[in-house]
Amino acid sequence: MKIKEFLVELKSGSVDSVEHTEKVLEEVEKINKEFKYLNVISEELARECAVKLKSKPSGKLAGLPISLKDAICLKGVDSSAGSFMLKKYKPLFHATVVERALKEGAIPLGKTSQDEFGFGGFSTNVGLGFKVPLNPFDKKRVTGGSSGGAAGLAQKLPLHVAFGESTGGSIVNPASFCSVFGLCPTYGRVSRYGLIDYANSLDKIGPLSRDVYGAALVLEVIAGWDKKDSTSLNVPGELYTSYLEKDVKGLKIGMIKEAFGFGIDPDVERKVREAAGRLEQRGCKIVDVSLPLSVKYGIPAYYLLGTSEASTNLAKLCGMRYGLEEDLKGDFNEYFTAVRSHGFGKEAKRRIMLGTFARMSGFRDAYYLKAMKVRTKIIEEYKRVFKTVDVLISPTVPILPPRIEDVSKLSIVQNYMIDVLTVGPNLAGLPHANVPVGFANSLPVGMMIIADHLKEGSLFQVAKEFQ
Amino acid sequence: MEVNKDLILRVAKNARLMLTSEEAEEFVPEFKEILEAFSVLNELDLGKGELSMHPLPLRNALREDIPEPSLSREEILSNTKHKKDGYFLGPKAL
Numbered sequence: 001m002k003i004k005e006f007l008v009e010l011k012s013g014s015v016d017s018v019e020h021t022e023k024v025l026e027e028v029e030k031i032n033k034e035f036k037y038l039n040v041i042s043e044e045l046a047r048e049c050a051v052k053l054k055s056k057p058s059g060k061l062a063g064l065p066i067s068l069k070d071a072i073c074l075k076g077v078d079s080s081a082g083s084f085m086l087k088k089y090k091p092l093f094h095a096t097v098v099e100r101a102l103k104e105g106a107i108p109l110g111k112t113s114q115d116e117f118g119f120g121g122f123s124t125n126v127g128l129g130f131k132v133p134l135n136p137f138d139k140k141r142v143t144g145g146s147s148g149g150a151a152g153l154a155q156k157l158p159l160h161v162a163f164g165e166s167t168g169g170s171i172v173n174p175a176s177f178c179s180v181f182g183l184c185p186t187y188g189r190v191s192r193y194g195l196i197d198y199a200n201s202l203d204k205i206g207p208l209s210r211d212v213y214g215a216a217l218v219l220e221v222i223a224g225w226d227k228k229d230s231t232s233l234n235v236p237g238e239l240y241t242s243y244l245e246k247d248v249k250g251l252k253i254g255m256i257k258e259a260f261g262f263g264i265d266p267d268v269e270r271k272v273r274e275a276a277g278r279l280e281q282r283g284c285k286i287v288d289v290s291l292p293l294s295v296k297y298g299i300p301a302y303y304l305l306g307t308s309e310a311s312t313n314l315a316k317l318c319g320m321r322y323g324l325e326e327d328l329k330g331d332f333n334e335y336f337t338a339v340r341s342h343g344f345g346k347e348a349k350r351r352i353m354l355g356t357f358a359r360m361s362g363f364r365d366a367y368y369l370k371a372m373k374v375r376t377k378i379i380e381e382y383k384r385v386f387k388t389v390d391v392l393i394s395p396t397v398p399i400l401p402p403r404i405e406d407v408s409k410l411s412i413v414q415n416y417m418i419d420v421l422t423v424g425p426n427l428a429g430l431p432h433a434n435v436p437v438g439f440a441n442s443l444p445v446g447m448m449i450i451a452d453h454l455k456e457g458s459l460f461q462v463a464k465e466f467q
Numbered sequence: 468m469e470v471n472k473d474l475i476l477r478v479a480k481n482a483r484l485m486l487t488s489e490e491a492e493e494f495v496p497e498f499k500e501i502l503e504a505f506s507v508l509n510e511l512d513l514g515k516g517e518l519s520m521h522p523l524p525l526r527n528a529l530r531e532d533i534p535e536p537s538l539s540r541e542e543i544l545s546n547t548k549h550k551k552d553g554y555f556l557g558p559k560a561l
Contacts, residue, residue, distance in 0.1 A: 092542050187522045201521045230528040231521065300505035311482060318483070320557050322546035328558045333483065335558035341485040349484055353475070353494065354501065356482040363468075370508055372518035377511070379519060412497050413504045429522025453523060 003064065003214035006159050010053075010063035017063045021050035021107050024065050024157070028109055031156045035139070036131040037149040039070050041110040042077045049107045059105030060221055064214070065160040066101055069147050070111040071118060072163055072205065073194040074098055081196040082114040082146075084128035085343035086323045095194025096229065097163060097205050097222040104221050109160070112149030116345045117310065118167050118198040121418035122407045123148025123174065125347040132404065136178055137443060141401040144177030146170040147208065151178035154208040161218045162208040167198045168302050169396075169422025171206050175434035176396035176446025181215055181463055182208040186453050187429030188233035190219075191226030199309035200231070202302075202426055212463050216240035219456065235454060243460040249283030251462070252389045257288050258295035259394035259421050267440030272395045272447045275437035275466065279393075282465060289389060293381045294424030297374050302423035303416055304358050304371035311355030317343065350412070379428045386452040391462060394421055396434045396446035425450045433459040435466040470498045 001009075009015040025043055032038050046065075053062055068074055071081035073091035075098075080086040094102065102108065116127040123133050123145035133148040135141040136155040143152045147164030151174030154162040164171040166184040175182025184206045197203055205222070207215040223237030255276060260269055280286050319325050319339030326339050344352065358367035385392065397418060407415070425432040430453060434446040447466075451458045468474075475494045479486045486494070540553050549556040 089546060092538055092545070188525075227530060230530075231525060233523070234528075297508060297511065300508050303501075304505065315483075320547065320549065321555055325548060328549060328556065330558060332558040332560050337483045337485050340483050344484070349486075350494070350497065352482050352484065353478050354498075357478045357498075360478065360481060367505075369518060370513060372520060373513040373516040374508060374511060375519040375522075376517045377513070379522060411500060413500050416501075427522065 001159065003159060003161075003209070003211045003217070007062065007064060011057050013057070015063065017050045017053040017057060017107070018047070020063060021046055021065070024109065024160070028157065031153065035134045035136060035152055035156065037112055037133050037153040037156070038067065038110045039080065039082065039113050039130060039149070040078045042074060042108050045074070045077060046107050046109055049102065053105055057105065059103065060217060061101055062105030064106050065109050065157070066106045066218070067109045067112050067150060067153050067160065067162045068098065069150050069163060069165050070114050071165055071196040072098065073196065074108060074111065077111065079111060079196065080127070081117050082127050082130050083116045083343070083348065084324065084345065085317050086196070087127070087129060089322050091194070093194060096191035096226045098194065100222050101218065112147070112153055112162060114149060115146035116348050117196070117314070118146040118165065118170055119347045119351050120145045121169065121173055121415070122402075124404060124407050125345065127345045135401050138401070140403050141443070142177065142404055142407055144174030144397065144401060148174045150208050151175050151180055151182060154178065154180040154210060158210045160209065161214045163205060164208050165195060165203060165205050166426060167202045167306055168426045169419045171208060172396045172422055172432060172434035172446070172448055173418065175208050177401040177444060179436040179444035179446070180208050180210050181212050181433065181435055182206065183215055183219065183433040183456065183459060184426070184431065185219065185223065185456055186233070186431045188231050189431070189454065189456065190222050191229040191232045193226055193228035197313050199306045200313065201309060202306055212460060212467055213241060213244060216244060216460050238457055240457060240460055243457040244464045246461045247283070248279060248462055248465055251284045251391065251458075253279060253284050253286050254289035254385060254389035254392045255286055256295070256392055256394040257290050258292055264395060264398040265400055268395045268398060268400065268445050271438045271440060271445040272393070275447050276393060279462070279465060287389065289385050289392065291381055291385060291424065293374070294378050295420065298378060298423040298427060299416060299420055301371045301374040301378065302419065302427055303354070304367050305375065305427070307351040307355030308358045308368050309355070311352045311359065314348070314352055375427050378424060382424070382428045382430060390451070391458050392450040394448050396421065396448040400440060400443040400445070421448065429453065431456045431459055433463055435463045437466060470495055470502065
């Protein structure tokens, strides 16, 4: 059964919300034991929501199980962003996306695992005491990151939509490694209120699912202006599901030339070129386009900006008000320093250090400000290209999902390079999606589609060709 | 600029992080590797180029300054053990 049919059956009463939710919770428990996709299963809240629907199932998402990346606040349920620093933190409010989804009858299953605060592309940088999620096709391999638990659960639980979050590629990257559809909307399209932030100017919340219809429907519910987020765009959302009916014939699609360099796995290249061929057969026009700045300079610009913002964002975590606390010893500097040193994991410390350095007097012009200028150039580069094409395509990640043990052998820069193709659209705030385009050596390959600002509809239009 | 242990410790102090001597030494080659890779930005002539703090231009989006209902004091204090007489209790400031 697909999500569309499931929602119809639930509304008609032929599927009982309570019975179905119980079944799903049991299944999730089993999946989690084997694959470690959830930090917390919110059984109580799920049951409560299901009971509410029993007599009168109403709402666009009535009865649909959803999961939330750990960084998305769920009132009264541990929301830690995968960090020991926030272990046992129980938010006093729902994130706006949660509020909107629950109002439409969604059933929240729990909080999915992730790299600590989103700091990673493999979901191996989990905080102290958290488990690394395992790839659904080979448990020795990574799920991708940082929304790794979300993508893994989306693969193993088809009648469900996972809510992920992307700063530099954290939705499409794991979607690619776990063979699911994943969409990162335009920056500001979806409210960030209640998201435990990584980098304010880059963070976006978006859906992951095996079912493109489910993701489109969820985006319809969560998109739109929110008075609680001053960076949310005051532009109404669209009927995204209607784009699933639109023909792709006549679309002009740009293949990003530079994305096929950089030590790309030949199997990944072959699969993505085959997928492009399929679109051509369906009547799209495929042309080569060049985005040299984005591919070459995206990584340093992204890491300098992302870590600069993260280092200021995480300053609020200091052992007061919420999160990790210790006995109040020493003066405030000594106390804050002690708690932060015990609470943050290795990669979190590295990124806080890098961001602090990039903003320090004497280095600020050469790093932080320069990165912002490069960002302008990258945005302009994309805007120029979108004058001539409707969407862009490239591989999502240049490689197949690596083994967990091999990731631990990568140098820091090699580690960061996993984002080489995804940082561009993230820096420019452009909507982008991963669509699964087949398997190589029994491992999934994903293709990324990028559209101009606020053109999420085109992503659905193209993605449905690969359902 | 030379990346050495002193610089690492200075950055850590600003970031309110305490590093052991070994941790600080580990960061030296890592920072060198990162900054070496990022020096590719020096190839670009950016001059007085515009800065993008956000990917899309944002207008002044602040709401009117009118009080709205908010969480109660008890709720706000519910996530900490460090509290006294309805206030957060912090470490010594002076």
